[in-house]
Amino acid sequence: MSRIAYVNGQYRALRDACVNIEDRGYQFADGVYEVCEVRGGKLVDLPRHLARLERSLSELRIAMPMPFASLAVVMHEVVRRNRVSYGLIYLQITRGVAHRDHAFPPGSVKPALVVTAKSLNFAKNQNAAAHGIGVITVPENRWPRVDIKSVSLLPNVLAKQLAKEQGAYEAWFVDREGYVTEGSSSNAWIVTSDGRVVTRSADSGILAGITRAVLLDVLAALQIRLEERPFTPEEAYGAAEAFVTASTQIVMPVVSIDGKPIGGGIPGPLAAKLREHFHQFSAFS
Numbered sequence: 001m002s003r004i005a006y007v008n009g010q011y012r013a014l015r016d017a018c019v020n021i022e023d024r025g026y027q028f029a030d031g032v033y034e035v036c037e038v039r040g041g042k043l044v045d046l047p048r049h050l051a052r053l054e055r056s057l058s059e060l061r062i063a064m065p066m067p068f069a070s071l072a073v074v075m076h077e078v079v080r081r082n083r084v085s086y087g088l089i090y091l092q093i094t095r096g097v098a099h100r101d102h103a104f105p106p107g108s109v110k111p112a113l114v115v116t117a118k119s120l121n122f123a124k125n126q127n128a129a130a131h132g133i134g135v136i137t138v139p140e141n142r143w144p145r146v147d148i149k150s151v152s153l154l155p156n157v158l159a160k161q162l163a164k165e166q167g168a169y170e171a172w173f174v175d176r177e178g179y180v181t182e183g184s185s186s187n188a189w190i191v192t193s194d195g196r197v198v199t200r201s202a203d204s205g206i207l208a209g210i211t212r213a214v215l216l217d218v219l220a221a222l223q224i225r226l227e228e229r230p231f232t233p234e235e236a237y238g239a240a241e242a243f244v245t246a247s248t249q250i251v252m253p254v255v256s257i258d259g260k261p262i263g264g265g266i267p268g269p270l271a272a273k274l275r276e277h278f279h280q281f282s283a284f285s
């Protein structure tokens with residue numbers, strides 16, 4: 001079955017789907033995106049993703065291409081047409097198509113919207129969680145507005161590639177003060193030896209992850225102590241557990257950081273518990 005994409009008002013076979021070469025997303029990375037998990041054919045935490053999307057767009061002064069309700073209809077339709085039961089949906093909005101000029105195009109230029117969906121291998125993801133992943137640390141070199149979910153991801157791409165080349169899966173950025181900000185495509189967490197869960201506050205230096213926000217609800221419900229504060233790689237090396245969160249990874253245990261084993265080099269019990277309980281606190285639509 002060929003995959004189907006929604007591109008500016010039309011559902012197209014993925015191989016025929018294309019955007020204009022003067023799309024500002026292509027020329028300036030002038031756009032934003034969202035990734036939602038799909039489970040049982042349903043979108044996970046869609047309202048929270050749409051709220052973040054609206055914020056990203058408004059920070060960049062890009063108009064919403066259509067009302068929320070219509071966007072949700074398109075997203076469900078893309079999931080349905082691709083017959084995704086477990087996987088992800090990707091949505092991208094750029095400032096639109098115009099002759100190349102750094103300043104914004106005239107208001108008559110409409111934002112461009114692309115939505116795709118793909119199935120993921122559930123067993124493979126579970127297997128990764130059962131074994132845990134390796135993380136390396138890299139210097140933070142992104143712009144300060146990482147709170148905007150912009151498609152401008154070059155530092156993230158380079159960091160992820162470096163991790164891969166070093167046999168790891170994720171790279172954690174470390175700011176000038178020596179604190180971990182977040183991963184190249186995930187939020188970063190550690191667990192102290194007395195069971196406190198630590199993650200950087202969403203105020204600065206990180207994307208306010210939706211998985212992160214839901215996990216805060218899970219922690220509160222399970223009465224697990226939380227500390228929203230920055231931590232250093234050195235503190236992480238000595239942590240009882242570490243994990244990352246992102247929409248398609250949920251809670252993914254980290255078993256090594258910069259080659260040093262964490263929690264004896266096997267996934268920790270708390271990460272497993274949080275992963276297990278996570279979807280009880282998600283909204284499905």
Ligand code: PDD
Nearest residue numbers: 035184185186187207209210211246247
């Ligand atoms: N990335 N931080 C960064 C830099 C991210 O790119 C992501 C997600 C997150 C976690 O956000 P959420 O929990 O809302 O997925 C944090 C997506 C999955 C991606 O780029 O593919």
